[in-house]
Amino acid sequence: MKKKIVLASMLFASVLALAACGNSSEKESAKETTEAVKVEKKETAAAELKDGTYKAETGFDDRGWKAVHTITVSGGKVTESTFDYENKDGALKSEDEEYNKNMESKSGISSKDATDQMDKAFVEAQSADIEVVTGATHSTENFKATAAALLEAAAEGNTETIVLK
Structure with missing residues (x-):
């Protein structure tokens, strides 16, 4: 045993x-x-980004807005990012005072403040992988999609406007 x-x-x-x-x-x-x-x-x-200005946009949503995003690359780095929404008349959501007031009262942040935060985070990170802005989840998703497409275009040197669906 x-x-x-x-x-x-x-x-x-x-x-x-x-x-x-x-x-x-x-x-x-x-x-x-x-x-x-x-x-x-x-x-x-x-990956080396080619200097230039790159633009991406989405189609119009159910409320009549499309995301528009432009970046500037200089010295191989994103130096400027401008993200906003534009209606059929070319008016920008960030400049619509009534819309911004309503959004801020409902979600705690205005469209202008949210897009400013995303632009700043993108330039700092040099990446589309940014934190979601609380109160602007849908906008952050659109931002990430356009930013990723813009980085790819900048790596290829494609300065044609990219239209995402």
Whole structure:
């Protein structure tokens, strides 16, 4: 009986040792993969942007607004970002005082303040991956989509207006 207990204990210890080795290997492999992805993302983010002015817009929504986003790239970096909504008459949502008052009273932030925050965050991050502006979730989603398209256009040097659907 003692032999069986000793044998079972040795078998259990062996399995534990092998499992520990496997976990160490898996952890090391996962760590290497994570580092490779980080390097790849960094290289992609650092891809040389071609100097110029780039514009993207969406189609008109149900309320008659389309997102318009223009960036300026200088020295391979985004130096300026201007995001807004425009109606069929060319009026900008950020300049519509009544709309901004209503939005701020309902969501806690005006369209102008939200777009200013997004523009600033984008230029600072040099990335479309910015934080969602509380009270302007839909606008942030549109911003991220147009910003990503603009970064791609700037990497290619495509200065034609991009129209997103």
